[in-house]
Amino acid sequence: MTHEVELKCPYCQQRSTEWVDDDFDDMRQKCDECGKVFLYRVEVSVDVYSRKAPCLNGEPHSLTERHAKVVDGKVMGYNRCRVCDQRFELSDERKQEILKESK
Numbered sequence: 001m002t003h004e005v006e007l008k009c010p011y012c013q014q015r016s017t018e019w020v021d022d023d024f025d026d027m028r029q030k031c032d033e034c035g036k037v038f039l040y041r042v043e044v045s046v047d048v049y050s051r052k053a054p055c056l057n058g059e060p061h062s063l064t065e066r067h068a069k070v071v072d073g074k075v076m077g078y079n080r081c082r083v084c085d086q087r088f089e090l091s092d093e094r095k096q097e098i099l100k101e102s103k
């Protein structure tokens with residue numbers, strides 16, 4: 001994977017933007033400003049964010065209807081939970097409603 005990073009020359013502090021590869025070896029860069037060669041290394045950090053998921057702990061899912069429409073007499077679409085991203089089939093009642101609305 002390539003990343004756009006800002007490199008800072010350790011000699012003159014000149015900053016430059018470079019595209020670099022993930023590579024754990026030291027790499028060389030010549031500073032445009034002072035002409036010195038320095039080494040740099042790319043470290044990729046992984047951030048993890050956790051959040052509450054009430055619907056996975058007994059509360060109802062927060063469903064929103066997605067892409068509900070009728071194609072060739074068949075009801076398409078599904079319900080998606082805004083919290084956990086699970087998809088659910090539309091209820092038969094809702095399908096009937098959508099069919100009626102489309103007529």
Ligand SMILES: [Zn+2]
Nearest residue numbers: 009012031034
């Ligand atoms: Zn420099």
Ligand SMILES: [Zn+2]
Nearest residue numbers: 055061081084
């Ligand atoms: Zn959910």
